[in-house]
Amino acid sequence: MNNGPKKNLGANFDPIDRILSADEQLVPSSGFVSSVMERVREQAAAPPPIPFPWKRMLPGFGLAVGVFGWGAFELVRYLPQAIRHASFAAPHLPVFASRDLTQAGWVALACVLALLSWWFSSRLTQHSRIL
Amino acid sequence: MAELTATRAGAPQDLASQDAADVSRVLSGDVAAFEGIVRRWQGPLVNMAWRYCRDRNRAEEMAQDALVRAWRGLASWRRESSFSTWLFALAANVYRSELKRFPTVNLPLEEVAEPIRPAQQHDELHERQMGERLRRAVLTLPPRYREPVILFYFHEMDMGSAARTLRMPEGTMKARLARARELLRRRFPHLNELTASAQRGSEIGD
Structure with missing residues (x-):
């Protein structure tokens, strides 16, 4: 390491400038160049990364777009009719059905809580850089 | 550089x-x-x-x-x-x-202590200690102020080069440097005394 400022700053200079510009100079170790070149040669010799299989993905992607497009088209086609014929009065449900609905509510609540807990824990691990 | x-x-x-x-x-x-x-x-x-x-x-x-x-x-x-x-x-x-x-560095800026009574010690060793503490204190600055300081002095106080390295306008660079210096001065209130003593020392030497 070499010490000393590279610029000769007088005592009148801002002390922060004077001190921080006088930082020591490191000389890289003797094996530095060879270790960098070794890593470079390793990477150069490594096979190129496998390209993303766009050709294989395209049919599946096309199918998915078709299915969702068809779904959206059907929804748009039947939604106005469904709204027109919908009655907003509460349907009369038998007792066993309403009990099932209550249970479904609890299941939904549990799902939401599980989702929140997963989101919260993943946020925590991100912030603490555990993973 | x-x-x-x-x-x-x-x-x-x-x-x-x-x-x-x-x-x-x-x-x-x-x-x-x-x-x-x-x-x-x-x-x-x-x-x-x-x-x-x-x-x-x-x-x-x-x-x-x-x-x-x-x-x-x-x-x-x-x-x-x-x-x-x-x-x-x-x-x-x-x-x-x-x-x-x-x-x-895990220490917050507030915990990087300045040497006690620096003005009473006019020796080179003290100035070196102060310098090292100041450089360590730079690493405790918030990142938005830390990097401009690091790169400004790395580039030997060439504002343009430092700003280009950070891909930042020179005005922003200047503002961040000024704020960083302010934070460091607040942390090291005896820096000016140290400069005054160094100046006195150089005058005696002359």
Whole structure:
């Protein structure tokens, strides 16, 4: 390491400038160049990364777009009719059905809580850089 | 810094043309040509990394990573800016993300203590201690102020070079530097006394 400022700053200079510009100079170790070149040669010799299989993905992607497009088209086609014929009065449900609905509510609540807990824990691990 | 390296290795134009020639050779498949670039820039990159982490071994590892990344991304140097500007900007990105993954200093700025009664000790040792503490304190600054300080002094107080390395307007750079100095002065209130004592010492010496 070499010490000393590279610029000769007088005592009148801002002390922060004077001190921080006088930082020591490191000389890289003797094996530095060879270790960098070794890593470079390793990477150069490594096979190129496998390209993303766009050709294989395209049919599946096309199918998915078709299915969702068809779904959206059907929804748009039947939604106005469904709204027109919908009655907003509460349907009369038998007792066993309403009990099932209550249970479904609890299941939904549990799902939401599980989702929140997963989101919260993943946020925590991100912030603490555990993973 | 590029200019400094150039004075050591030859004229800046020579250095730039050597870099450009080596980059062309590497891009045409000659891996060994990269060695010239590594030899020319190892010093500045290790020293730049040292200012980011103040750990010699880690600085070398970070500089290695930066050079390997530079080798992989050589094709992205558009030759509009100088090679050094491109390389330093890339290295700054590598160092920043490395320190984000594994921070080097855990102390908050408030806990970096100034030596007690510095004005009463006029010796060189004290000034050196103060200097080291101040440099460590730089690492405890918030990142938005830390990097401008590191790069401003790395580039030997060349505002333009530091701003280009951070890809930031010079005005923003100046504002952040001023705020960083203010934070450091607040942490080291005896800095001005130290300067006054150094001035007195130099006058006596004359």
